[in-house]
Amino acid sequence: MVGFGIENGHMWMTFAVICAAVVLFAIDRIPLELSAGLTVLALLLLFYFFPLPAEAGKTEVNVTTLLAGFANPVVFTILSLLIVGQALFQTGAIEKSTEIVTSLVKIAPAAALGVTLLVAATLSAFLNNTPVVVIFIPILSALAARLGQTAAHVLMPLSFITILGGMTTLIGSSANLIATAVAEKAGAAPIGFFDFAVPGVFLASVGALYVLFVIPRIIKPSPAFSQASGERGKQFIAQIQLGETHPWKGMRSTAGMFPNLKLMTVRLVQRRGRAILPPFEDLELQEGDVVMIAATRRVLMNAIARDRALIGDLAPSVNAPETDDTLQTPPERERLIMTEVVIAPGSQRIGFTVNPERFKADTGCTLLGIERHSRMMRAPMNKIRLVAGDVLLLLGTPGAVRSLRNHRDLLLLARSRAELPVPHRAKSAIAIFLIMVLAAATGIVPIAIAAMAGAIAMILAGALTLPQAARAFDRKIFLLIGTAFAMAVSLEATGGAQFLAHGVVETFADWGPAALLSALFLLTAILTNFLSNHATGALFAPIVVSAANEIGVDPAPFIYGLIFALNCSFATPIAYQTNLIVMGPGHYRFRDFMFAGIPLILIIWVAYSLFAPFYFGMQWRP
Incomplete structure (x- = not known):
């Protein structure tokens, strides 16, 4: 068995780097990208200034092999x-x-x-x-x-x-x-x-x-x-003007509501200067009606994407010239951007009513809705006077949205920009x-x-x-993928993985088959979250077979345990490809996987440790 001598310094220094990396990832005090970069740099410096002699059957550790993960x-x-x-x-x-x-x-x-x-x-x-x-x-x-x-x-x-x-x-x-x-x-x-x-x-x-x-x-x-989720859940008041060919024309209310308008609440219908308030009893929408609705940004975005006729003549023209987008492809030119702006303190628009046509002429963007934190408004836009802090939901071409930065009366909200879906x-x-x-x-x-x-x-x-x-x-x-490969190469080449595996076998072999099976399962489950499960499986398969043969039991339960442990890739995002795939869309942090995944590993480990002796007739003591 490998000892603690100075000849094994590469292995112990690799252990130290990996432990430090896990701590940095877990505490999340510095950006994950920087932690990953520091980890790779530490391994590069370690094996550059203290080269590891190449051995038969082992991967040579150098700059090329350590960085190969980034091209995987x-x-x-x-x-x-x-x-x-x-x-x-x-x-x-x-x-x-x-x-x-x-x-x-x-x-x-x-x-x-x-x-x-x-x-x-x-x-x-x-x-x-x-x-x-x-x-x-x-x-x-x-x-x-x-x-x-x-x-x-x-x-x-x-x-x-x-x-x-x-x-x-x-x-x-x-x-x-x-x-x-x-x-x-x-x-x-x-x-x-x-x-x-x-x-x-x-x-x-x-x-x-x-x-x-x-x-x-x-x-x-x-x-x-x-x-961001809270911002998407905000309710905006939007004004829909029904023209001759508007898709809502002829829509009729049922039980005081408009069931066809999913996820939208009709708050007011203005017809020929008369306000009709809910509940709407057998009301049919007509040409010329002004419908005030309350809906979230996502609902409005999807509705307009499905049918831009919803906002009629106020829809931005996708063929408008873009001074700095001359190299756009047709799909790029046809896209529209939805964004949010805030009425700035001291804005000249404060106290004035909203005129969607004039707003479009001034900014090039269509005003879709207004959100006010203090209360939910129930009035046509031409009767709503703007106050500081009002949030306006806008739709425009990329160039028009960029030009909003030049309007001092409007503050463009960060991370509010999103392209309108293209359902066609x-x-x-x-x-x-x-x-x-x-x-x-x-x-x-x-x-x-x-x-x-x-x-x-x-x-x-x-x-x-x-x-x-x-x-x-x-x-x-x-960066996580590249870092994971660098750590795996270092751990395998220095013999660190073999050291841990043989240590477990020597320690628990005399404790009986069930105890040895449980210990090997836990060690494999831990290592598979830092090495690739392929490498871990290839490393441990001969070890578990040999261990079972040495104590005179059927290797099958040990092989099954190895398979289950290899699939316990829950504690880190680098443990499994699907973890990395969901990390971005789910906005997860490294420690989120540790927080949720470690208990699951322990549950699976305990479950198999108890199930295997019962199912396979194994003993805890020799």
Whole structure:
């Protein structure tokens, strides 16, 4: 066994760097990007000034191998999938899917989320987890928004539950296949497709209870995401003028409301100078009516995206010349931006009523709605006098929105800019997405190729623009992947992983098969959150087979335990590809995975430690 001598200094220094990195990631006192950069730099300096002699069968540690993770196919796969997901959001392609899910489950709102997650878990038992997660991210995000929740409450459970589903069959995870293949080479009997389905389903069921009922209650969105979610939940008062061909013309009220106007509240209908207040008894909307509604920004955005005739002549002209956008492609020129501005203190607009036509002439943007913190207004816009602090919801071309910075009376709110969805390109986006998933799931091409082809096809089809695609990139994910690979290379090359594994075997071999199985399970589960589960599986498979043979027991329970432990990739975002995929859309921090994932690892560990002796007839003592 490796000792504590100076000849093993590389290993101990690597342990120190990895421990320091985990602490930096967990405390979140400095930006995660900086912590990742410092970790990689520390490893580069360590092996540059103190080179590790190359040994047969081990990877040489140098600048090239330490930085190779940044060029790994996983990087391009995940970033491409983020672009594809952004295209689905941008086109509103998943709205119909969300409506189907909500219509199928009407018993309780939470049931829709639970059923959707269980479907994802079932699929992941037979398909690669990555396309399953990619399919369900937009559906669950939209479903959560409809149920008044944030994406943070559903996306981590989505990743975790697909990982749990993947531990139930031989093909549920590529790590399962690698571990069993290496175990067979070490002399173990072949593992069948459903050989470990019973303990796998048991563990997945136990873990699913925690994922479905505990994680959504303990995960809190990051402060920035909470603020953004609160802003999206604001109710704006919008004025809709009905023209001759307006889509609302002829709409009739039922039971005092307008049921066709989903998620909108009609607060006033002005007809020929007369105000009609709710409840509206058998009222049919007519040409010339002015309808005052209350709705959130997202509802207004989706409604206008589906039919720009909703705002009639006030709709911005997408063909207006853009002085600094001469190189725009047609899809870029047709896009519209929704943003928010605040009436500044001392603004010349304070005390004046709102005139949408004049406002558009002054700013080039359409005034969609007004939000006032003090009260919900019930009056036509031409009777609302602006006060300092009023929030105006605007729609305009990219150039018009940029020009708002020159208006001293209006303060452009940070992070309020969002492109209007382009639903007429939704069919193209769905087709590209399905082809990408089919190609990856059937193995026609590697998932890295399928994802990159899908991302490029989305841009070429106009589902999103190049600037939108660039904003879909997440530098945190990019740096985390590269850092994870650098740590894994260092840990393997210095013998750190082997040192820990053999230490556990020597310590617990005399304690009996059940105790040794439990100890190996826990160590594997810990290491798989920092090494790749492929590398961990290849490393531990011969060790668990040898350990079982040494104490004279069947290696099968040890191999099954190895498979389940390899799938306990819950404690860090770098542990599994799907964790990285949901990290951006869910706005999770590194410590969020530790906070929610470590208890799940302990639950699975305890569950198998108790289940295995009973199911396989193992003893705790020799």
